[in-house]
Amino acid sequence: HVQLVESGGGSVQAGGSLMLSCSISGMTIDNVCIGWFRQAPGKQREGVIVIGRGTLSGTGPSVKGRVTISRDRDADKVYLQMSRLEPGDTAMYYCATDRELPCTTYYVSSFRHHGQGTQVTVS
Numbered sequence: 001h002v003q004l005v006e007s008g009g010g011s012v013q014a015g016g017s018l019m020l021s022c023s024i025s026g027m028t029i030d031n032v033c034i035g036w037f038r039q040a041p042g043k044q045r046e047g048v049i050v051i052g053r054g055t056l057s058g059t060g061p062s063v064k065g066r067v068t069i070s071r072d073r074d075a076d077k078v079y080l081q082m083s084r085l086e087p088g089d090t091a092m093y094y095c096a097t098d099r100e101l102p103c104t105t106y107y108v109s110s111f112r113h114h115g116q117g118t119q120v121t122v123s
Contacts, residue, residue: 002026002113004095009118012085020080020118022095029076033057033103035111036069036080038091038120047105048093049080058105062088085122092117 008020020036035050035057049069050057059067068081078095096111 002097004097004113004115006093006095006115006118009093009120011121011123014086014122016085016122017081017083018085018120020082020093020095020120022078022080022115024076024078024095024097027097029071029078029097030073032097032099033101033111034069034071034078034095034097035103035105035108036093036095037105037109037111037114038089038093039109039117040091043091045109046091047108050103050105050108051078052103057103060105082120085120087122089122090120092119 003025005023031053036048039045049059051069066084070079094114094117096114098111101107
């Protein structure tokens with residue numbers, strides 16, 4: 001049973017930074033596509049970033065240059081580092097994984113497994 005649990009969200013001033021964590025259980029995180037998507041109230045889900053077999057697979061245009069993703073295989077965790085945050089980044093952030101869908105930011109919000117999300121508020 002695959003489970004993903006996000007943490008690290010909170011309130012931050014515009015221009016600040018935040019690191020989100022995703023703990024994954026029930027599967028190995030080696031050689032799978034893992035990514036993050038977000039959803040703001042009243043808006044559609046938006047792909048943020050994905051990483052495939054060891055390499056970055058894509059970054060959403062609205063966050064490009066401001067986010068990075070990393071994977072700790074020993075801890076079964078994935079991290080989303082965000083910097084130069086803007087009010088438009090306010091959203092619930094979810095990590096997600098899938099073995100079937102293409103590993104792109106277009107599909108990450110439709111990945112089969114995702115967590116409950118962690119809220120990020122930028123003011």
